[in-house]
Every structure is written in structure tokens, then in C-alpha cells.
Amino acid sequence: MSKMMMLMNNESVDERAATEEAAEEDGPGGSRGGAGLKKGPWTTSEDAILVEYVRKHGEGNWNAVQKNSGLARCGKSCRLRWANHLRPNLKKGSFSPDEERIIIELHAKIGNKWARMASQLPGRTDNEIKNYWNTRMKRRQRAGLPLYPHDIRHYQNDNSQRHSTSSSSSFSSQFHQPKPNYAPFHHHRSAFHSQPSDSAQIFNGNNTGFALPINSPVFSFGSSSSHPPMLNQSTTHIPIPQTTLPNPAFQYNAHPGGFNCNFSNFNAIVTGPPFDAAVVGIQSPLSHRVNMVTELPSTQTTPLQSTTTPASSYTNGGRGGGGGVGNNAEEFNFEEYRENSGLLDALLTEAQALSRNEKSKRKASVMPATAKSKRASSENEDREGHTVGSESVLKYSCETGSTGDENGRTENFSTSCHSSVGIEQKEEPVDVNSMDDDLISLLNNFPTSMPVPDWYGGSGDRNHCNNKKEKSSVTSSFTRRVDEDDVVLEQDSSSVPARTTGKRERSLDSCYWNNMPGIC
DNA sequence: AAGTCCTACAACCGCAGACCT
DNA sequence: TAGGTCTGCGGTTGTAGGACT
DSSP: OHHHHHHHHHOHHHHHHHHHHHHHTTSTTSOBOTTSOBOSSOOHHHHHHHHHHHHHHOSSOTHHHHHHHOOOSOHHHHHHHIIIIISTTOOOSSOOHHHHHHHHHHHHHHOSOHHHHHHHSTTOOHHHHHHHHHHHHHHHHHHTOOSSOGGGHHHHHHHHTTOOSSOTTHHHHHHHSOOTTOGGGGGGGOOOOOOOOOOOOSBOOSOOOOOOOTTOOEEEBOOSSSSOOBSOSOOOOOOOOTTSOOOOEEEEOSSTTOEEEEOTTOOOOOOSSOOOGGGGTOOOHHHHHHHHHHSOOTTOOOHHHHOOSOTHHHHSOTTOTTSOSOSOTTOOOHHHHHHHOTHHHHHHHHHHHHHHHHHHHHGGGGSOTTHHHHHHHHHHTSTTGGGTTOOOOEEEEEOOOOOSOOOHHHHHHTSOEEEEESHHHHTSOOOHHHHHHHHHHHHHHSOSSOOOOTTBSOSSOSSSOOOBSTTOOOSSOEEEEEETTEEEEEEOGGGSOOOOSSSOOBSTTOBOGGGOOOOO
């Protein structure tokens, strides 16, 4: 509690609010909703009320806060305030380079899934990450830089297609919707823990160390610097049902380029019907890319869109047709796209139009010589700079085994492949089949639900919150099981207190006061 | 010094899924 | 099974403060 109050007192918003408190409390300054609910910045007293309420009653049932505590805030507001500001273990301050790297790479993989990203960044909130990303995106757009460092842009492209703007659930639904025999799509409930093994690196950083034991889905974020170890607190033995594909191993070693994915020892067991790539939004690599361009979320722009530099910089060649990204690691090889589909011409036109519009909007003053160019140049060596020029190559290998009858689809799966996706890939003709497999393998096995921060869940007294179902993959220990068509994790009963019944169980917001790590 | 622009942050809103009755 | 409620998520907006012109 004292920590909490200290945290609160350190928040600028509360400082600001405190000054307004007297005047605002129920006064004209505090806007109130139609139901007499207050809106706007929270005051310290409101925070205190909320903190006290949560301390007593736990998280969840946010709508009851208003009723029971007299707080004139709607449940959503309370939840938001708690999650983003009041809950323990929140990390304040700017993102570390490692965190930034994680965000970039996660975004490249899962798109605007801020909550999932947040689950990978202890102490960070989805809102924080979202704000960071949006700011970064604008900055890079302004600087004419692609959103992603070259070493991760490929999967960004491929995945971003599935990130819909209009529907927040479209992406996840593709992965979450029950698909009998497509258990790989539900690996988000896998357990994550580190486990050394031989591994191929998907993001070829300077470090690895993360591992995917055969048939053991592993998602582990190791920490080498500022990050507290994540998700390593549980060691889980996970028997993999034969109806599932194993997850790849992911481990983030908090170094630039340290996001590694182990696809080696990848023994896929496919017993289901022929894999339908469309299920996960996979199409041929070419069409996939095209779709990516056209279906990007509003806030997630492609390199084409993300640059306000002349589109021609992508089209005319600076880098000579298909010769790879060349020396400028941030450059985008449009020729590669252009060659792949006639639709790309249209995209080019669109991109150019966008570029022109953007330019006209900003007129000539967009990049005035001095300050802006200074800013722009700093962009080029901004915080992602450490990734530029690295040897990072999206690379993985997979060897899939198969059982059961497999037709064409499985044939691909059973093909041992070693792919290199990234800069180096451009130096070779793209093997469409291989790429398809690679993509499918990656996409199939990328955990679609990240584990939640370690302070969620866990053991402890049960006075607190309504725990949710196992959205969380953290906590003591789990036993993997197949629940119908989904893979879920069950906490060992020995380590988990009985749950309250009759109440919806929650996880992400669940916490134990007795089990909360210290505030950073 | 004043005005403008940009960034970071906080909060709200709408939608969708899960759960309850 | 349908409707209602609760919650989480992602998009968007508002604003304070700093940087820059």
C-alpha cells in the first residue's frame, strides 16, 4: 500500500490532479457522464479510493467499485486506471532499448496486439506500448523510414496482413477460433519456460540460448539486462498431444537482435485434415504481401506507406532490381514487391499518391533544413540504430515430421526446410514453396497469446481477485491438456488454491496482494 | 518572448468475447 | 438459447510540456 501510494505520488498526472482536486471534485471542472460519472483525470483521492477498494476486494467486478466505494467513475475507467497506473509492479519511465527492441519485434510478429506485447514486458501496459509505438511510427514516417529494422521486417509484412484495423478481434480470431485439428492455432496457452537446447535462430542476434526441446512448446524470454526474467518461474512438463503441432521456441534475449526462435527439432505432427492456409490468413507469399499492403491497420503502415520520402526512393532504384536491400538497412526493396505482382503497380501508385499528399500537406516546411534535418538524422540513428547493419537474419529451420495421412499439405510440412528470410534472402531467388512452409510454420507456431506478467496469478491467498481462466500462462505450474479443440493449461491443483465458484475467473487482471513483486 | 509544432501521456469510446441468468 | 452484463482490447482523442522557429 505504501508502495502504491508512493507510486501514485510520483505520478505527474496525480500531481497535476492534486492541484485540481479541490476545485474539480464534483465541481464544474470535473466532467461527468450522463450517469453522474466523472470523467477526466483522476485525482489522488480517487486513486486512493480505488486502491483501497482493490486491496479489499481484489480486481474485477469493476462496476461494483462505483456502487461499493462511491467512486464516481465507471467500471471501465476504474479498470483502466488500475491497470495503467495503480497496479503494483508497474514500470515507469521510458522504454529501455531492450524493451524497444522487444516491442518492435513483437509488433512485427503480431501487429497491434498491445496487450500481448505488454504481457511480454513486465511492468509495461498496453497503453504505454501503444503510445510508444504510435509515436515511433509517426516519427519514422516523418523521417521516411520503414517501421521496422530490416532484420525483422519480413515477418512484419507477412503478419501485418492479418492485423485488421476495423476489428480488434480479427487477428486473434483467426488464431483463436476453434479449428478442430488445428491445435497449433491455440498455442497461446502453451507454457513458457526457458530450456536450453540446440536452436536455430530466427532472429539472429548475438545471443541465443533459447530453446525448443522437441515437442516441447517453449516460449521464453530470457533476460540479459534490464528485464527481469520473464516467464521463467515455472518449469513445466508439457506432454504434447498428437493433435497438436509443437510450438516453436521463442526466447527473447534482451539484446539487439536477440529475439530468437528455435524451429529446429520441430517435429510437427499433423493429423488433421489438409492444412488450409487460409485459416490463418496465409496465402501465397506474393498475394500475402499484397494483402498485407492493402489490409494494414490504420496505424500500421507498410514501408510503402510509412514513408514520407518520395515513393520513388523505393521504385527507382537506388538499390537496383532485386539486389537486396543494399547498404542502407532501412531501405525497402520495392522492386522485389514490384516484380511479384501486377497489383503492386497499383500499390505503387497509391503509395506515390500518399506520398504526394503527405508532402503537399506539409508543404515545403516538412523538412526544413536545420532542425528538422537534425531530427531526421537522429532518426536514422535512433534507438533502433543498433539493429541497423546487424547481421540479423530472420532465419529458421524446420523439420517436420508427420503422422497420419497427409496430402499435399502435409507433404509440405514434412519437408525439411531451412530458410533464411531477410536480407540475405533477397540474394537468392525466393523459393515460394519453402517460403510458404516457413511462413506457415512460423505462423502456426507463434504463440498467439503471450504469458502475462509474473505478478499475475501465482499462489497466495484468495482474497483478491477473481481469477480468470487460463489466459495466463504464468503461475506456478501447469499441465497441458487438450480441451476439445483447444490446448489449455491447467494449474496443478497442488499449487493453486481452489477457485471461487460462480464467479467468472479472470487472469490478466488477477493478482495477489501477497504475491506482488516490488514496484520497480 | 510569443507562437507553433511535436511528443508523451492519459483517458475515453466502441466493439467483441466470455460469462451469467 | 437469447439477452444482458462484465471485461478486455484496440483505436482515437485531448492535453500538458518541451523544443523549435
